Amino acid sequence: MIEKRWNPWRHFDYVLLATALLLTVVGILMVYSATLADSPKDEPFFSTFSGHQAVFAAIGLVLLVVATLVDFRYVRSLGYPIYVLNLLLLLAVAVIGHQSNGAQRWIDVGFFRFQPSELAKLLLIVTLAKFFADHQDRVQRFGTVALSLALIAVPIVLVFLQPDFGTAMVMLAIWLGMAVMAGVRVSHLGLLAGGLALCGPIVWQFMKEYQRNRLLIFLNPESDPSGEGYNMIQSRISVGSGGWLGQGFGHGTQSQLDFLKVQHTDFIFAVLGEELGFLGALALFLLFIVLLFRMVRAASMQKEVFGRTFAAGAVSMVLFQVFVNVGMTIGLTPVTGIPLPFISYGASNLLTTLMAFGLLQSLLTRSQKTAWDGYASG
Numbered sequence: 001m002i003e004k005r006w007n008p009w010r011h012f013d014y015v016l017l018a019t020a021l022l023l024t025v026v027g028i029l030m031v032y033s034a035t036l037a038d039s040p041k042d043e044p045f046f047s048t049f050s051g052h053q054a055v056f057a058a059i060g061l062v063l064l065v066v067a068t069l070v071d072f073r074y075v076r077s078l079g080y081p082i083y084v085l086n087l088l089l090l091l092a093v094a095v096i097g098h099q100s101n102g103a104q105r106w107i108d109v110g111f112f113r114f115q116p117s118e119l120a121k122l123l124l125i126v127t128l129a130k131f132f133a134d135h136q137d138r139v140q141r142f143g144t145v146a147l148s149l150a151l152i153a154v155p156i157v158l159v160f161l162q163p164d165f166g167t168a169m170v171m172l173a174i175w176l177g178m179a180v181m182a183g184v185r186v187s188h189l190g191l192l193a194g195g196l197a198l199c200g201p202i203v204w205q206f207m208k209e210y211q212r213n214r215l216l217i218f219l220n221p222e223s224d225p226s227g228e229g230y231n232m233i234q235s236r237i238s239v240g241s242g243g244w245l246g247q248g249f250g251h252g253t254q255s256q257l258d259f260l261k262v263q264h265t266d267f268i269f270a271v272l273g274e275e276l277g278f279l280g281a282l283a284l285f286l287l288f289i290v291l292l293f294r295m296v297r298a299a300s301m302q303k304e305v306f307g308r309t310f311a312a313g314a315v316s317m318v319l320f321q322v323f324v325n326v327g328m329t330i331g332l333t334p335v336t337g338i339p340l341p342f343i344s345y346g347a348s349n350l351l352t353t354l355m356a357f358g359l360l361q362s363l364l365t366r367s368q369k370t371a372w373d374g375y376a377s378g
Helices: 014-034 049-069 072-077 079-096 116-134 142-160 165-182 186-198 200-206 209-219 230-241 268-300 305-330 347-372
Strands: 098-100 103-108
Touching: 014 049, 014 268, 014 347, 049 347, 072 079, 072 116, 072 305, 072 347, 079 103, 079 116, 079 142, 103 116, 116 142, 116 165, 116 305, 116 347, 142 165, 142 186, 165 186, 165 305, 186 200, 230 268, 230 305, 268 305, 268 347, 305 347
Parallel strands: none
Antiparallel strands: 098 103
């Protein structure tokens, strides 16, 4: 018997990687365009927002490769210690976090401001995948489902208090996708949904005033055109003015004349829609469809509950963020500050997303290895 050497790149999903990298490049270009009017002409590229995004994209690619080489079985064994680490990072924000615009979400690590709530999404996926794998024979019991929800409740509350309502909602969406993949009964999910709905008035009382205003203004942005409704109105004007082909890269009137605020982060899709038009937006959607299809494919190839639920969590994270970010740009969802994966400016979100894809690749390469590699007769 001759033992075959494991080649981590043999079953590597290059289509998934290429799509993620292409989206990252699109993101760097759109951040460049969105900040073009505010950047001094003689400023070095790596001192600009797009330069920063490019640097962290390179770092993220390294992290993706490292995560691919890590045995996911080792990551699975650390599921609960990772949960403790997650809570410690979120608690650290409350103690030493940097405040900006009334929120305390970041920790200054010197060369950039790290946002633990972004990493918390990935760490929570690992913990939940471990939980569902350990309780796979009891997953259809209501007590098990309630316990999984209690597991995510603590990080969700800590994130909500920062305040970061959008990321808290992403965490809830991650749990839902993973619970469905794990085989939780629909009746139990419905019962829990009813319970969460009853908690709505309590959540409303704990929300900041600007968060409540955003939800109310969402129904009628014109009622406050110079306040909370301003960006909603301007973003719809931006997308609508793009037409079929757009106004041209770097030539959007709304974005280049600063009518649109936070355009390189929350409203980056409005910049893309204005400058690249309907066809540009359609091309972006096609890239996300390919990306999500390959992620669903990765989930379907997993033989173990941990792998399937981890992949489902990653799919839920990306899908929910894309839906809400694009939705708030065109007026379909309230403004929540959720970034558009790969496209919006932000080191923490980009690094977390690329690390998640690295772990997904680790699942692919290792699961394929156990499926039919190993030993061959000599």
